[in-house]
Amino acid sequence: MSSVSEDPDTGIPPAEVPDLPPPHAHGFWSRWVFSQDAKYIALQYSGTAIAIGLVALVLSWLIRMQLGFPGVFDFISAEAYYQFITMHGMIMVVYLLTAIFLGGFGNYLIPLMVGARDMVFPFVNMLSFWVYFLAVVVLAASFFAPGGPTGAGWTLYPPQAILSGTPGGTQWGIVLMLVSLILFIIGFTMGGLNYAVTVLQARTRGMTLMRMPLTIWGIFTATVMALLAFPALFVASVMMLFDRLLGTSFFMPALVEMGEQLSYGGGSPIVFQHLFWFFGHPEVYIVALPAFGIVSDLIAVHARKNIFGYRMMVWAIVIIGALSFIVWAHHMYVSGMHPYFGFFFATTTLIIAVPTALKVYNWILTLWRGDIHLTLPMLFALGFIVTFLNGGLTGLFLGNVVVDVPLSDTMFVVAHFHMVMGVAPIMVIFGAIYHWFPLISGRMLSHRMGLIHFWVTFIGAYAIFFPMHYVGLVGVPRRYPDISASFVPDSVATLNAFITVAALTVGAAQMLFLFNVAWSLARGRKAGHNPWRAASLEWQTPEVPPRHGNWGEELPLVYRWAYDYSVPGAPRDFIAQDDPGHRASWSHVP
Amino acid sequence: MTDATAQRSPPRPNGLEGVAADWASDQRAFKTASWGKAMMWIFLLSDTFVFAIFLISYMSARSSTEVEWPNASEVFALHVGQTELPLLLIAIMTFVLISSSGTMAMAVNFAYARNRKRTAQLMFATAALGALFVGMQAFEWTKLISEGVRPWGNPWGAEQFGATFFMITGFHGTHVSFGVLFLLIVANKVRKGEFDSGRRTWLCREKGDYEAVEIMGLYWHFVDLVWVFIFAFFYLW
Numbered sequence: 001m002s003s004v005s006e007d008p009d010t011g012i013p014p015a016e017v018p019d020l021p022p023p024h025a026h027g028f029w030s031r032w033v034f035s036q037d038a039k040y041i042a043l044q045y046s047g048t049a050i051a052i053g054l055v056a057l058v059l060s061w062l063i064r065m066q067l068g069f070p071g072v073f074d075f076i077s078a079e080a081y082y083q084f085i086t087m088h089g090m091i092m093v094v095y096l097l098t099a100i101f102l103g104g105f106g107n108y109l110i111p112l113m114v115g116a117r118d119m120v121f122p123f124v125n126m127l128s129f130w131v132y133f134l135a136v137v138v139l140a141a142s143f144f145a146p147g148g149p150t151g152a153g154w155t156l157y158p159p160q161a162i163l164s165g166t167p168g169g170t171q172w173g174i175v176l177m178l179v180s181l182i183l184f185i186i187g188f189t190m191g192g193l194n195y196a197v198t199v200l201q202a203r204t205r206g207m208t209l210m211r212m213p214l215t216i217w218g219i220f221t222a223t224v225m226a227l228l229a230f231p232a233l234f235v236a237s238v239m240m241l242f243d244r245l246l247g248t249s250f251f252m253p254a255l256v257e258m259g260e261q262l263s264y265g266g267g268s269p270i271v272f273q274h275l276f277w278f279f280g281h282p283e284v285y286i287v288a289l290p291a292f293g294i295v296s297d298l299i300a301v302h303a304r305k306n307i308f309g310y311r312m313m314v315w316a317i318v319i320i321g322a323l324s325f326i327v328w329a330h331h332m333y334v335s336g337m338h339p340y341f342g343f344f345f346a347t348t349t350l351i352i353a354v355p356t357a358l359k360v361y362n363w364i365l366t367l368w369r370g371d372i373h374l375t376l377p378m379l380f381a382l383g384f385i386v387t388f389l390n391g392g393l394t395g396l397f398l399g400n401v402v403v404d405v406p407l408s409d410t411m412f413v414v415a416h417f418h419m420v421m422g423v424a425p426i427m428v429i430f431g432a433i434y435h436w437f438p439l440i441s442g443r444m445l446s447h448r449m450g451l452i453h454f455w456v457t458f459i460g461a462y463a464i465f466f467p468m469h470y471v472g473l474v475g476v477p478r479r480y481p482d483i484s485a486s487f488v489p490d491s492v493a494t495l496n497a498f499i500t501v502a503a504l505t506v507g508a509a510q511m512l513f514l515f516n517v518a519w520s521l522a523r524g525r526k527a528g529h530n531p532w533r534a535a536s537l538e539w540q541t542p543e544v545p546p547r548h549g550n551w552g553e554e555l556p557l558v559y560r561w562a563y564d565y566s567v568p569g570a571p572r573d574f575i576a577q578d579d580p581g582h583r584a585s586w587s588h589v590p
Numbered sequence: 591m592t593d594a595t596a597q598r599s600p601p602r603p604n605g606l607e608g609v610a611a612d613w614a615s616d617q618r619a620f621k622t623a624s625w626g627k628a629m630m631w632i633f634l635l636s637d638t639f640v641f642a643i644f645l646i647s648y649m650s651a652r653s654s655t656e657v658e659w660p661n662a663s664e665v666f667a668l669h670v671g672q673t674e675l676p677l678l679l680i681a682i683m684t685f686v687l688i689s690s691s692g693t694m695a696m697a698v699n700f701a702y703a704r705n706r707k708r709t710a711q712l713m714f715a716t717a718a719l720g721a722l723f724v725g726m727q728a729f730e731w732t733k734l735i736s737e738g739v740r741p742w743g744n745p746w747g748a749e750q751f752g753a754t755f756f757m758i759t760g761f762h763g764t765h766v767s768f769g770v771l772f773l774l775i776v777a778n779k780v781r782k783g784e785f786d787s788g789r790r791t792w793l794c795r796e797k798g799d800y801e802a803v804e805i806m807g808l809y810w811h812f813v814d815l816v817w818v819f820i821f822a823f824f825y826l827w
Contacts, residue, residue, distance in 0.1 A: 013615070013616060013617070015617070016617050016618055016621070017617065017618070018795075020790070020795070120625040120629065121625070121626075121792070123792060189636060192636075193629045193633055193636075196632050197625055197629045197632065200618070201617075201618045201619065201620065201628050202617075202618075203616055203617050204616070205616055207616050208614060208616045209614065210614065211616075227632065227636040228635070228639050231636060231637075232643050235640060235643040235644055238757070239757070242741065242753065246741045246742065247742035248750075248752075248753035248757075249742070249749055249750065249753065250647065250651065250750070250753060250754075263742065266651075266655055266656065266657060266748060267750065268650065268651070271650050271651070275647070278643075
């Protein structure tokens with residue numbers, strides 16, 4: 001592979017790093033199993049994440065069946081219900097969303113979008129996936145362990161998480177959960193270092209940071225945040241594992257259980273809450289920022305317009321990332337902390353609304369008078385904006401201490417975070433799959449099946465979570481398997497049954513999506529080279545789907561940002577980033 | 591290749607302007623850092639958070655305990671002859687580890703000069719000092735365990751003392767042990783001349799590329815620096 005020769009006409013600076021070929025596969029194992037190609041690792045990551053995500057989806061059906069029709073399904077005991085909600089939450093947040101955005105989309109898109117041949121350390125990248133895979137296996141194993149998986153709630157709050165009253169508390173469940181989290185963090189760190197260094201140090205000539213697509217900005221910022229936030233979960237997991245296995249008392253106060261004094265004493269459960277949420281709140285944005293980035297690109301491509309306020313969008317991503325590290329205790333308003341802390345954390349929380357609202361406005365201004373194509377990615381992007389706005393507004397309720405206290409631990413909270421970090425990022429994931437499936441496979445996904453999938457998912461998600469706000473407002477607490485014999489009015493039971501029917505319908509629509517993927521892989525319409533006429537670099541590879549090494553003989557040169565759509569006077573309605581074109585210039589960045 | 595192109599690049603501004611220019615440029619945000627070095631720095635940043643959170647958890651446990659915290663200078667005293675010498679062992683351990691940072695720095699210096707023999711010798715010396723440190727830590731653990739310190743309790747006071755002590759020094763000792771292991775691997779490669787062979791491996795991009803030594807040094811100095819904090823917060827507090 002020859003290095004790129006200097007091109008004096010373009011004004012693009014000379015190459016600083018020699019262009020070396022990425023490692024080649026030599027046989028079956030290194031090609032199909034322990035592959036070091038980021039694109040293949042991305043598919044491995046996504047496949048594993050979706051597989052374990054399906055388990056979490058089935059768990060959500062079981063949760064809803066219990067809530068909608070309490071007492072009808074004998075096999076769902078209270079203990080089993082706790083296990084279902086715990087595993088559903090943890091799998092969805094960590095093992096599906098984090099893994100698919102960073103390990104999946106990050107691995108596939110970073111090298112292609114910044115013009116690199118692969119990640120900087122492909123071997124470490126490969127290890128990252130296999131450690132993640134091991135973490136998933138350990139997690140899945142807890143379903144078959146004696147006592148079943150942990151039922152501590154996805155937040156794993158001590159002391160109950162490791163006591164005998166909680167399913168898996170004194171058996172295998174919590175141990176496997178914590179070991180799996182530790183493995184996940186080790187695996188993620190290996191991948192995350194790769195993503196961060198590839199973005200910072202391995203861009204192609206002409207690709208400045210401010211010419212990167214917002215997808216990369218979102219994934220990059222989320223990666224850096226994850227590298228700084230996961231340590232808190234790592235430490236908390238190690239400490240709780242010691243509490244459970246060695247009898248230390250980091251998080252365990254003196255306790256009497258079943259009339260018996262336990263050997264614990266002197267620890268603080270609140271410290272765990274701080275550690276967990278120091279991870280947990282950035283985690284929300286670790287999931288949200290890649291979604292923000294991807295949706296910006298989807299909107300620009302499918303509305304044939306440059307993104308409105310690119311620089312502001314970048315800075316908003318960075319500022320949201322930074323602010324999210326100083327808001328964690330808004331998850332702990334009812335933990336008995338000093339009111340001044342509540343004041344501080346409420347203030348920082350509400351400040352985050354400013355850059356977030358800025359992003360929403362910019363998406364809408366990008367759409368404004370755009371040439372909007374109602375393709376599937378665009379539909380899902382629009383669905384994202386609406387659901388995210390909705391979830392974000394209820395976030396303003398919950399960020400205020402006085403409003404949060406009565407709403408805390410009700411179904412209102414459940415509805416809020418499902419709307420804002422469940423449905424909204426999932427919408428983006430679907431939009432992104434519909435958008436990049438032609439790049440990955442060379443074929444289009446079926447539009448007709450996709451339309452059914454979108455409308456059922458979108459309307460269904462509202463049918464599930466909109467009524468849930470009302471259920472929460474009348475005071476129904478979360479995490480209770482059966483509230484029918486308590487203070488709540490009968491109308492709640494009706495709403496709960498309705499929500500359950502909606503949830504099962506939405507679940508069925510996801511099966512249609514999986515069928516669409518399988519069917520289109522074999523029978524889908526051939527996509528051609530650049531079916532969406534996108535300007536960003538990943539569509540400009542010599543072959544589609546891109547082959548090993550991505551770029552053929554020579555690395556691309558980048559002359560412009562990724563958003564030159566509908567430029568007046570241009571021969572086509574987009575100008576690719578590696579097109580020297582008529583308005584090309586190094587001096588007018590971006 | 592790198593040298594040839596570097597000469598053609600326009601001169602870069604210094605100071606804050608230089609930082610801004612580097613970040614606004616293409617290809618690399620840190621112009622002098624290779625991929626491996628950048629990766630080690632970011633890893634160390636992440637690891638800093640791990641140790642910081644360990645130490646903050648310890649401080650929160652210690653400052654909120656209702657039972658008295660054991661007196662560090664008595665617990666960590668050595669009985670030499672007739673006298674109790676407070677913090678003697680830990681002083682020697684700290685001295686050994688800081689010295690190993692010195693030998694490591696010298697090794698990196700000789701690696702810049704591509705002096706194979708000296709680099710390998712000094713790296714082996716660093717590894718030996720690191721191993722000595724871990725050995726003394728094992729001795730310290732044995733002594734404390736024989737005196738009745740356990741993760742779930744100790745004879746002198748708050749039970750979080752043993753828990754945080756074993757967890758934090760154990761986690762740091764694990765770092766040192768892995769460091770020794772990798773030092774030995776890299777030192778052996780230096781000794782065998784692998785970095786001068788011109789063969790491209792994951793530790794070596796081209797003939798005479800000794801950067802692996804420098805990256806190893808970053809890690810080693812970091813582990814040392816962390817020890818200074820553990821020493822200050824655990825033994826001197």
